[in-house]
Amino acid sequence: MNLLKEKIVREGKVFPGDILKVDGFLNHRIDCELMHAIGKEFTELFAGEKITKILTIESSGIAVACFPAYEMKVPLLFAKKGKTKNQSKEVYTSKVMSYTHATVYDISVSKEYLTAEDRVLILDDFLATGEALRGLIDLVKQAGATLVGCGAVIEKVYQNGGNQLREQGIRVESLAKVAALTDDGKVVFAE
Amino acid sequence: MNLLKEKIVREGKVFPGDILKVDGFLNHRIDCELMHAIGKEFTELFAGEKITKILTIESSGIAVACFPAYEMKVPLLFAKKGKTKNQSKEVYTSKVMSYTHATVYDISVSKEYLTAEDRVLILDDFLATGEALRGLIDLVKQAGATLVGCGAVIEKVYQNGGNQLREQGIRVESLAKVAALTDDGKVVFAE
Numbered sequence: 001m002n003l004l005k006e007k008i009v010r011e012g013k014v015f016p017g018d019i020l021k022v023d024g025f026l027n028h029r030i031d032c033e034l035m036h037a038i039g040k041e042f043t044e045l046f047a048g049e050k051i052t053k054i055l056t057i058e059s060s061g062i063a064v065a066c067f068p069a070y071e072m073k074v075p076l077l078f079a080k081k082g083k084t085k086n087q088s089k090e091v092y093t094s095k096v097m098s099y100t101h102a103t104v105y106d107i108s109v110s111k112e113y114l115t116a117e118d119r120v121l122i123l124d125d126f127l128a129t130g131e132a133l134r135g136l137i138d139l140v141k142q143a144g145a146t147l148v149g150c151g152a153v154i155e156k157v158y159q160n161g162g163n164q165l166r167e168q169g170i171r172v173e174s175l176a177k178v179a180a181l182t183d184d185g186k187v188v189f190a191e
Numbered sequence: 192m193n194l195l196k197e198k199i200v201r202e203g204k205v206f207p208g209d210i211l212k213v214d215g216f217l218n219h220r221i222d223c224e225l226m227h228a229i230g231k232e233f234t235e236l237f238a239g240e241k242i243t244k245i246l247t248i249e250s251s252g253i254a255v256a257c258f259p260a261y262e263m264k265v266p267l268l269f270a271k272k273g274k275t276k277n278q279s280k281e282v283y284t285s286k287v288m289s290y291t292h293a294t295v296y297d298i299s300v301s302k303e304y305l306t307a308e309d310r311v312l313i314l315d316d317f318l319a320t321g322e323a324l325r326g327l328i329d330l331v332k333q334a335g336a337t338l339v340g341c342g343a344v345i346e347k348v349y350q351n352g353g354n355q356l357r358e359q360g361i362r363v364e365s366l367a368k369v370a371a372l373t374d375d376g377k378v379v380f381a382e
Contacts, residue, residue, distance in 0.1 A: 023301065023304075024303075024304070025266075028268065028271070028300075028301060028304065029266050029267070029268045029301070029304040030253075030257070030266060030267040030268070030269070031266060032257055032258075032260040032261040032266070032267055033261065033264065035257065035261070036261050058249065058250035059249035059250040059253060059269065062221075062250060062253040062257075063253050063254075063257050063267065066221070066223055066226065066253075066254050066257045066258070067223075067261075069221070069223040070223040070224065070226070070227050070258075073224065075216075075220050075222060075223070076220070076221040076223055076254065077219065077220045077221070078219065078221070078250065080219070080250075109219075110214065110219060110220070112215075113214075113215070113219065113220040
C-alpha cells in the first residue's frame with residue numbers, strides 16, 4: 001500500500017533498539033484519512049470471505065479496525081488487556097508476551113460476543129513476533145469460531161511472527177512489510 | 192440522537208450499583224455503523240468551530256473519536272493511561288480519578304502532538320462525574336491550546352459532571368442524556 005509506505009518513510013522515526021516509531025499517524029496521533037484508506041484496503045483484500053466480526057486488541061488496534069468494520073458492515077470486538085475481575089466464566093482469556101515491555105499480560109473477550117458461528121478477521125497495527133496475534137487466534141479457537149485471516153498495518157518481517165503464522169496455514173496480510181531498519185535511520189521495505 | 196437512544200433502550204443493560212452496560216455496541220463490541228452516525232452528529236454539532244484536533248482517551252474513546260476525526264479531516268490524538276516511562280519531558284500528564292475502579296491513574300499526551308495552535312474538541316464514550324474530561328481539559332490547558340468543547344456519547348446527567356463543566360462555561364454536548372436508571376432496569380432519558 002503505497003500511501004502507507006510513503007507515510008512511513010516521511011513520518012516514521014527509526015530509533016536504536018530496532019524501534020520504528022509511527023506514533024504521529026498510527027498509534028498515538030492518528031491519521032483517520034489514512035485509517036479510512038486502510039479500511040478500504042483490508043476490505044478489498046478479504047472480499048468474499050463472509051466475515052461476520054473483526055477482532056482486535058486495545059488500544060492501538062481499535063483505530064485500525066474501526067473503518068474496515070464499517071466498510072464490511074460487521075461489528076468490531078476488541079480484546080481487553082489486564083486481569084479480568086469476577087467475570088471469568090463469562091470471558092475467553094489468553095496470555096500475550098510483550099517483548100517491548102518484558103511482561104506477560106492477559107487478554108479477554110466476552111463469550112457473548114464471540115461465538116462458533118463467527119467468521120473472524122483479526123486486525124492489529126503492528127506485527128513483529130506475532131505474540132498479540134497468537135493470543136487473539138487463541139480466543140477465536142476457544143470460541144469455536146472460524147478464523148478467516150489476520151491483517152496488520154505494518155509487519156516487521158525479519159521478526160518472523162508473520163511467517164510463523166503463514167507456515168501454520170493462516171492467511172496473514174500486511175499493508176507495509178518492513179525488511180530492515182538501517183543504522184542511519186532508513187526503513188527498507190520487503191517488496 | 193434517536194438512533195442512539197433506541198439502541199440504548201434495546202441493547203443497554205441496567206445493573207444494580209447504577210451500572211448501564213452498553214458493551215454490546217459502544218465499549219467492547221462496537222457497532223461501527225452507529226459510530227459513523229455519531230461521527231456525523233458531532234461534526235454537525237461543532238460545525239464552524241475550526242477544530243484542528245480531536246482528543247480522547249484510550250480505549251473506549253478511540254472508536255467514538257475515529258469517525259468524527261475522519262469527517263472533520265483532523266487528526267485524532269488519544270491520551271494514554273498509566274505511568275509514563277522516561278519521557279516525562281516530552282509529555283503533558285494529568286491525573287484522573289476512576290470511581291468505577293476506585294483508583295487514580297495518570298494520563299498523558301506527547302507535547303509534540305498537542306500545541307498552542309490547536310483548537311481541540313474532546314470526545315469520550317461516557318460522561319458521568321466528568322473526571323476523565325477534566326483530565327483531558329487539563330492537558331489542553333497545559334498545551335496552551337484552545338478548548339472548543341466536549342462531546343460524550345452517553346451522559347449520566349444525575350452524576351452532574353457535565354453540568355459542572357457547563358457552569359465553568361465549557362460547551363458540553365451529549366448525544367444521549369440519561370436522567371435515571373430505574374430499579375426495574377429501565378433507562379429514563381433527560382429529554
